[in-house]
Amino acid sequence: MARFFKRTPAPSGAGESASEAQPRDIQPDPDRIGISGSVPFVRLPDPSRLFADRAKRFAALAPEHPLGAYLDFLARLAQAQAKVQAEHPFTPALPEDGALRLEHGMPALPRNVVTDDPSCLACIDAVLAVVDLDGAPAATLAALDALRAMTSEERLDLAGQIFEGAIPVERMAECVFVAAGLQVYLAACAAVLDAKALKPVADGVCPCCGGAPTASLIVNWTPADKARYLSCSQCATLWNHVRIRCTACGSGEGVSYYGLDEVSKDVQVETCTACHSYLKHLHQHRDAALDPIADDVASYGLDLKIAEEGFRKAGLNLLFVG
Amino acid sequence: MNVQVSRRGLLKGIGVGLAGGTLGALGFGDLQPAAAAAVRPFKLAQMRETRNTCPYCSVSCGVILYSLGDRSKNAKSAVMHVEGDPDHPVNRGTLCPKGSSLLDFVRSETRTKYPMYRAPGTAEFKRVSWDFALDRITKLLKEDRDKNFVAKNGDLTVNRWTTTGFLGASATTNETAWLTYKTVRSMGALVFDNQARV
Numbered sequence: 001m002a003r004f005f006k007r008t009p010a011p012s013g014a015g016e017s018a019s020e021a022q023p024r025d026i027q028p029d030p031d032r033i034g035i036s037g038s039v040p041f042v043r044l045p046d047p048s049r050l051f052a053d054r055a056k057r058f059a060a061l062a063p064e065h066p067l068g069a070y071l072d073f074l075a076r077l078a079q080a081q082a083k084v085q086a087e088h089p090f091t092p093a094l095p096e097d098g099a100l101r102l103e104h105g106m107p108a109l110p111r112n113v114v115t116d117d118p119s120c121l122a123c124i125d126a127v128l129a130v131v132d133l134d135g136a137p138a139a140t141l142a143a144l145d146a147l148r149a150m151t152s153e154e155r156l157d158l159a160g161q162i163f164e165g166a167i168p169v170e171r172m173a174e175c176v177f178v179a180a181g182l183q184v185y186l187a188a189c190a191a192v193l194d195a196k197a198l199k200p201v202a203d204g205v206c207p208c209c210g211g212a213p214t215a216s217l218i219v220n221w222t223p224a225d226k227a228r229y230l231s232c233s234q235c236a237t238l239w240n241h242v243r244i245r246c247t248a249c250g251s252g253e254g255v256s257y258y259g260l261d262e263v264s265k266d267v268q269v270e271t272c273t274a275c276h277s278y279l280k281h282l283h284q285h286r287d288a289a290l291d292p293i294a295d296d297v298a299s300y301g302l303d304l305k306i307a308e309e310g311f312r313k314a315g316l317n318l319l320f321v322g
Numbered sequence: 323m324n325v326q327v328s329r330r331g332l333l334k335g336i337g338v339g340l341a342g343g344t345l346g347a348l349g350f351g352d353l354q355p356a357a358a359a360a361v362r363p364f365k366l367a368q369m370r371e372t373r374n375t376c377p378y379c380s381v382s383c384g385v386i387l388y389s390l391g392d393r394s395k396n397a398k399s400a401v402m403h404v405e406g407d408p409d410h411p412v413n414r415g416t417l418c419p420k421g422s423s424l425l426d427f428v429r430s431e432t433r434t435k436y437p438m439y440r441a442p443g444t445a446e447f448k449r450v451s452w453d454f455a456l457d458r459i460t461k462l463l464k465e466d467r468d469k470n471f472v473a474k475n476g477d478l479t480v481n482r483w484t485t486t487g488f489l490g491a492s493a494t495t496n497e498t499a500w501l502t503y504k505t506v507r508s509m510g511a512l513v514f515d516n517q518a519r520v
Binding site for chain 2 (some may be wrong): 256262
């Protein structure tokens with residue numbers, strides 16, 4: 001809640017706590033009444049909470065869900081991400097030409113942060129080392145073994161391909177683990193960027209890393225109540241996108257929202273009849289626990305239903321490419 | 323970003339061929355039929371969101387109208403909810419108590435939905451066509467203007483018409499406002515105001 005009143009400075013010697021301020025000291029401050037004139041363009045991720053919260057969300061969604069086993073696997077993967085984030089601190093090597101990139105309307109993080117910074121490979125390898133796959137299917141274990149048997153150049157090459165949005169079809173299983181490591185690395189990179197310097201790149205393109213959005217969130221935080229933010233599939237940056245406008249083609253005509261009311265009214269898809277694409281649309285202002293990646297997987301039934309109507313998915317979930 | 327969409331579409335096409343993309347590749351492919359079966363009995367509910375401008379006052383707050391039903395099909399549409407538009411620079415998602423009650427305004431039984439006419443000496447309004455309404459307004463304006471138009475004040479040409487007034491609406495665009503001004507002033511009308519100024 002915004003502060004509606006400004007307090008006079010406490011007399012010296014008096015306690016700092018607000019409870020000691022007397023009502024007569026409170027002065028009206030009309031400038032602060034109401035809302036700010038604009039919403040922040042980006043909200044950078046907080047890696048220290050991001051993966052731990054996501055792991056909790058996956059674990060909460062898994063019981064009695066048709067995809068329960070897969071959600072449980074992703075909960076373990078997110079736990080591994082949280083562990084790597086907490087136990088392998090590093091300073092990301094940000095590009096020196098950052099200001100130039102922003103000036104020319106490019107995303108802040110280029111591909112060579114992935115391929116040149118040894119911390120990126122360290123994150124991927126750490127995720128492979130700590131992930132706990134007890135009871136996972138043979139194919140999952142085989143993918144993990146295949147990754148561990150690869151040379152580090154091959155793993156890094158896979159990360160580069162994921163960063164470019166060209167997931168090799170024959171390596172989809174391996175890509176899930178590499179993407180998990182890449183998310184840890186890119187979230188740390190995005191977290192240290194200057195949010196005020198970032199500028200819009202294009203519709204549906206992350207201003208930090210150039211990634212595609214996973215889902216659209218109607219958020220509930222104070223300066224941007226009920227504004228819409230897109231959540232990056234790679235670096236988890238949230239960036240503002242005007243509501244009722246297609247995130248893939250920018251058209252405002254023919255935008256509709258579909259949902260399965262019997263399952264959840266807080267998870268919908270935003271469809272566009274101009275480009276026949278859709279994106280998950282999560283009402284985080286009604287249910288703050290909704291996580292773009294976890295709830296995208298959990299609402300897979302909605303994907304199946306909307307595909308029957310002839311819409312294609314415009315969002316990308318690196319842990320669940322379908 | 324149509325390039326991006328088509329590339330994703332291609333990826334999706336390949337993924338389906340590979341027994342459910344990541345699910346199949348990681349050995350969870352047998353979960354897919356259960357996921358499909360779980361949603362099969364349910365029907366997709368469509369909701370539309372439409373931007374509009376609050377009609378009450380000159381602040382002209384942006385609102386979003388939430389409606390059920392697809393306008394392109396035969397289903398009947400109905401406004402379900404009205405909310406401030408968070409992207410609108412004027413109100414940033416907020417609404418005053420009048421604006422918050424717009425849904426009742428939309429659904430009100432006494433709301434005027436078409437031209438109504440109460441003939442002299444009768445007790446009630448009757449629905450009339452737009453042609454009838456516009457013809458009648460034009461005729462009355464002309465009658466009044468012919469009777470009361472002041473062309474000269476002594477030797478000075480004034481060309482004024484002060485017995486009829488005109489009030490513009492709050493949600494007019496610049497273009498509508500320009501046309502309204504030109505139309506009303508060209509008739510010599512001086513009593514002219516706009517809700518957007520009030």
